[in-house]
């Protein structure tokens with residue numbers, strides 16, 4: 501039986517591994533279908549403290565892993581398929597094998613829902629992104645498209661108007677799925693075309709958010 505099992509090998513899983521390994525708990529990290537997590541998909545990470553020139557995402561997570569291993573963390577390839585957390589010790593099934601642990605740390609993160617276009621994965625970090633706050637800065641002065649009509653799309657689109665010359669929302673339906681408040685923000689942003697946006701911190705006259713279909717109206 502393990503003291504600690506950590507599900508996920510992204511930044512959160514690796515951080516938990518460093519702390520628990522340093523505490524002498526010999527954690528076992530289950531890497532999952534995406535070893536290194538979402539950062540392993542990206543190129544330059546510019547907002548991680550301590551790297552004034554930025555650092556490549558895969559290098560950053562690999563460093564975290566090495567740091568955890570230095571203190572005794574172990575990594576195992578595999579995906580957690582099932583769990584029994586109704587009693588102690590906790591039990592999880594990894595690729596058909598049941599493991600037991602006293603403490604289970606779930607750091608299974610998230611995955612972007614991609615469109616499935618053939619070129620998409622090749623262009624991640626080169627014009628295609630799944631994270632506005634991470635990558636918006638790289639699209640300063642560019643024309644940006646956001647795909648989706650829900651709250652996340654509105655949030656990302658509004659944020660991107662800080663950088664893009666123009667932000668276009670592309671969505672499938674004739675109405676948006678986003679909540680009213682998010683749409684209202686989007687609409688207010690659109691009205692700012694040619695004039696400063698009241699809700700934005702850095703207004704420019706060329707900034708605007710538009711939509712292909714019904715222009716942020718429900």
Ligand SMILES: Cc1cc2nc3c(=O)[nH]c(=O)nc-3n(C[C@H](O)[C@H](O)[C@H](O)COP(=O)(O)OP(=O)(O)OC[C@H]3O[C@@H](n4cnc5c(N)ncnc54)[C@H](O)[C@@H]3O)c2cc1C
Nearest residue numbers: 508509510511512532533534537538542580608609610634
């Ligand atoms: C393209 C891109 C660029 C980004 N750029 C930046 C950036 O520049 N700066 C920034 O701050 N953030 C950036 N992010 C966001 C950042 O990557 C995430 O915030 C961060 O990775 C979240 O870390 P996490 O450990 O919580 O989860 P994740 O990185 O999502 O890791 C989840 C882990 O859980 C594992 N897992 C999931 N299910 C199972 C299971 N059933 N069994 C076992 N393991 C499982 C996965 O394999 C993975 O290892 C970017 C994200 C993307 C996609």
